[in-house]
Amino acid sequence: MLNTSILKINTLSLLLILASCFLYGIFAYDLVRTDYTTLMSLYLVLFGLFIKLVTNKQNSFKLLLVVAIISRLVFLVAIPNLSQDFYRFIWDGRMILKGINPYLYTPESFITAGQYPIHQAQDLVNGMQALNASHYSNYPPINQLLFTLANLASNTSILGSVIGLRLIIIVADIGTLYFGSKLLDLMKLPKKNILWYILNPFIIIELTGNLHFEGVMIFFLILSLYLLKINKWKWSAVVFAISISTKLVPLLFLPLFVKWFKTKQGIDYKKLIAFYLIIGFSTIVLFAPFFSIQFVNNYSKTVGLWFGNFEFNASIYYLARAIGYYITGFNQIAIIGKILPVIVFITIWILALVRKNKNYSTLISSMVIAITCYLLLSTTVHPWYIASVLILSIFTNYRYPLVWSFIIIISYLAYANSNNTENLWIIGFEYFIVFTAIILEYLTKKKKLNF
Numbered sequence: 001m002l003n004t005s006i007l008k009i010n011t012l013s014l015l016l017i018l019a020s021c022f023l024y025g026i027f028a029y030d031l032v033r034t035d036y037t038t039l040m041s042l043y044l045v046l047f048g049l050f051i052k053l054v055t056n057k058q059n060s061f062k063l064l065l066v067v068a069i070i071s072r073l074v075f076l077v078a079i080p081n082l083s084q085d086f087y088r089f090i091w092d093g094r095m096i097l098k099g100i101n102p103y104l105y106t107p108e109s110f111i112t113a114g115q116y117p118i119h120q121a122q123d124l125v126n127g128m129q130a131l132n133a134s135h136y137s138n139y140p141p142i143n144q145l146l147f148t149l150a151n152l153a154s155n156t157s158i159l160g161s162v163i164g165l166r167l168i169i170i171v172a173d174i175g176t177l178y179f180g181s182k183l184l185d186l187m188k189l190p191k192k193n194i195l196w197y198i199l200n201p202f203i204i205i206e207l208t209g210n211l212h213f214e215g216v217m218i219f220f221l222i223l224s225l226y227l228l229k230i231n232k233w234k235w236s237a238v239v240f241a242i243s244i245s246t247k248l249v250p251l252l253f254l255p256l257f258v259k260w261f262k263t264k265q266g267i268d269y270k271k272l273i274a275f276y277l278i279i280g281f282s283t284i285v286l287f288a289p290f291f292s293i294q295f296v297n298n299y300s301k302t303v304g305l306w307f308g309n310f311e312f313n314a315s316i317y318y319l320a321r322a323i324g325y326y327i328t329g330f331n332q333i334a335i336i337g338k339i340l341p342v343i344v345f346i347t348i349w350i351l352a353l354v355r356k357n358k359n360y361s362t363l364i365s366s367m368v369i370a371i372t373c374y375l376l377l378s379t380t381v382h383p384w385y386i387a388s389v390l391i392l393s394i395f396t397n398y399r400y401p402l403v404w405s406f407i408i409i410i411s412y413l414a415y416a417n418s419n420n421t422e423n424l425w426i427i428g429f430e431y432f433i434v435f436t437a438i439i440l441e442y443l444t445k446k447k448k449l450n451f
Contacts (some may be wrong), residue, residue, distance in 0.1 A: 006113075013059050020049045024071050024201075028078035028209060036416040043409045046201040054195045054403045061192055065177065068199045072170045072208040079162060082412065087127035090161045092137050093147030094118040099156055102144065103295045107133040119156045128372050135305065142220075142246040160308040165211050171189055172219040173198065173207065176328040176391065179219075183395065186229050187361065193394040202405040203387060212384040217247035218391050223280070228260070229360060236410045237275050241282030248303070249388055252344075252374055253354035254279070256366050263359045309333065313411040315379040315431040318424065333379060338422040347373050365396045372401075372438075383408045400437040407433045 027042050042058040053059055053067065080086050092102040098117055108124045110117055111133070125133045138432075139147070146168050154160025180194045197203055207215035220243035225234035243250045254276070261271040311317070311333065316338060324332030348370045371389045375381050386401065387407050393401040407430050414422040 005394055010415075012059070013053070013056060013063075015028055016053055018320075020046060020053070020067070020075055021070060023049075024074040024204070025345060026074045027205060028081075028379060031081050032416045033082050033412060036413050039412060040409065043205075047406050050201050054192070055198060061195075062198055064195055066176070068195075068204075069170075071199075071204050075204075075209045076163060076166060077159065078209070078212045081158065082205070083212070084127050084129055084132070086136070086162060086165060086211040087124045087158075088132050089139070089143075089147045089165060090151060090158060090213065091118065091124045091128065092139060092144055093149075093151040093161070094124075094155050096144060096148045099149055100115050101290055101292075101295070102137045103290050103298055104136075105290070120158060123158065136302045138299065138302040139213075140245045141290060142216070142242055144290070145356070146216065146246075159435050162211065165209060169207055169211060169213065169215045173203075175219040176222050178214070179223050180391070180394070182224065183226045183229060186226075188393060189395065196394055196402055197391050200390070200405055202383070202408065203390070206384040207387065210384065212387075212444065213251075214247060214384050214387040217243050217249060218387060220246060221250055221388075225364070233261075233275055234272070234278060237278035238282050241279045241286065244283055245286040246278070249371070252348060252370050253367050255277040255349050256357055256363060256370065258352045258392065259355075259357045260363065291298065309337075310380045312379075312414070313383075313408075313422070313427060313430075314379050315376050315381070315427075315434070317377065317379045318427065336382075340379070343379050345373050361396065364392055365398070368392045368396055368398050368401070381411075383411055398441065400434070400441050403437040404434050 023042055023046050026038075027046070031038060031042065033039060053064060067319065083233075088107075091107055094100040095105075095118060102115060107121075108130070111122065111125050116122065135146075147165070150164030150168060151161050153164055177194060177198050180197070181191050182191055183190050183444060203215070208213055220239050224236045224239040224243055227233070240250060257275060258272065259267065261268040261275065311321075314321075317336060320336045320340070321331060321333065322335060324330070351366045351370055355362055355366050357366050368389060371392065375385060375389065378385075386404050390401040390405050393399065410426055410430050411422075413426050414420055
């Protein structure tokens with residue numbers, strides 16, 4: 001009787017796994033992002049299957065890891081259908097292979113002049129669309145290196161380059177799985193926590209599927225935190241710089257290390273300063289191959305656009321914008337976009353100075369709070385941005401990022417119309433769920449949570 005029961009459970013798990021892989025296949029090869037009914041339905045079912053697989057105690061940890069890898073391989077030869085950013089990744093990588101600095105020229109400038117410096121130049125510009133093609137690259141040097149590597153095996157085929165990009169991201173996810181599991185062991189937390197990240201449909205679709213390199217940045221961040229935990233802080237600083245040079249997001253966390261080198265006699269300023277100097281020097285070295293005054297001007301200008309021009313899926317910013325409209329009759333993003341980063345900066349320094357970040361668990365929980373504040377105060381919150389807060393949350397008692405990773409998919413409803421305009425009622429519903437999850441978690445677990 002017991003063996004029959006186990007057989008049924010195994011059969012059920014197998015059916016759930018096969019169903020997940022089948023639905024991922026539909027998502028990868030037969031989905032148009034304007035078909036919002038299919039998009040939402042697939043995601044809802046995939047998330048339900050994910051929860052069922054993770055919470056079923058009969059499923060072994062190793063089995064679910066295999067499922068996570070297979071789910072990623074389903075996407076291997078698929079062209080991303082929810083994002084066109086990968087066209088720019090391919091463009092930048094091929095530009096470097098041609099010996100051209102991708103930070104110094106916009107793709108549009110070549111096409112307008114009738115120049116086609118790389119294979120499939122026109123196709124890539126058409127794919128990335130006018131907005132992306134008209135701006136200078138804002139992807140840091142490690143990203144550029146990986147874009148180049150992805151094009152080495154195939155610099156004449158878009159699909160070949162996509163496969164190269166995807167394999168890099170899959171390898172990074174496996175690295176996150178390995179060091180994330182080791183870090184959970186060191187923190188005496190359940191190793192299965194990593195499944196909430198590595199098996200999450202949001203992560204599989206946004207990183208492996210849509211080729212967003214947050215996954216690579218996260219790998220280096222987790223490796224850096226692991227090295228810090230085992231007291232290899234110099235190597236941790238080097239790897240932290242590599243994470244910054246993949247995506248700039250980890251810059252947010254720099255103030256939080258102020259108390260890490262605190263002893264009974266006070267802060268060890270020699271180690272603290274050395275830690276920051278290693279990060280700074282390593283970052284400069286990584287940017288050095290591309291350095292020029294023109295690069296500085298172009299890069300700072302492009303990064304500044306995210307705070308002063310672009311708007312998407314924001315929460316508090318949209319409320320501030322509405323107030324600005326009511327008072328002045330105009331969109332005050334130029335002003336609000338400068339004020340909100342200052343608030344984020346002050347908030348993070350308060351976390352750095354007030355909280356007991358010498359404690360490793362408190363340090364990571366401070367990172368969760370910091371990145372949450374940043375996202376809630378940003379003018380632009382693309383779905384894949386949530387990956388950072390999700391991975392950090394598995395090392396804490398915070399679970400609202402899991403809810404956020406589920407509800408964030410509705411931001412894609414902006415593409416359901418030809419003008420790609422957002423429905424603010426939908427955005428309001430999304431953040432109502434997010435804020436409710438945060439508040440309820442605090443109220444029900446305030447003795448455990450490190451707010």
